[in-house]
Amino acid sequence: xxxxxVTCPCCDAVLTIDAATGALLGHxxxxxxxxxxxxxxxELNKQKELRENKFAQEMSSMKDRERLxxxxxxxxxxxxxxxxDIPYKNPLDLD
Numbered sequence: 001x002x003x004x005x006v007t008c009p010c011c012d013a014v015l016t017i018d019a020a021t022g023a024l025l026g027h028x029x030x031x032x033x034x035x036x037x038x039x040x041x042x043e044l045n046k047q048k049e050l051r052e053n054k055f056a057q058e059m060s061s062m063k064d065r066e067r068l069x070x071x072x073x074x075x076x077x078x079x080x081x082x083x084x085d086i087p088y089k090n091p092l093d094l095d
Contacts, residue, residue: 001018001019001020002018002019002020003016003017003018003019003025004016004017004018004019005017011029011030012030013027013028013029013030014027014028014030015027016028
C-alpha cells in the first residue's frame with residue numbers, strides 16, 4: 001500500500017493519503033512554537049510603546065492644526081475686510 005505525504009500550503013499540516021483509494025489516512029498539524037513569557041511580555045510592551053507614540057504624534061498634530069486653522073481664519077477675515085467695499089459679482093450673472 002503506497003502512501004503520499006502532502007503538506008497543506010495554508011496551515012502547513014502534513015496529510016497522509018492512500019495512493020490507491022485517495023482516502024485521507026492521517027493528519028498532523030504543524031507544531032506551534034510558543035515563546036517564553038518574557039518574550040511575549042516584551043512584544044506587548046513594544047506594541048504599547050508604539051501605540052503611545054502614535055497617540056502623542058496625533059495629539060501634537062491636532063494642536064498644530066488648531067493653530068494653523070486659527071491663522072488662516074484671521075487671514076481670511078483681513079482679506080474680507082479689505083474686499084468689503086467691492087460688490088460681489090455672481091459668476092452666473094456674467095452670461
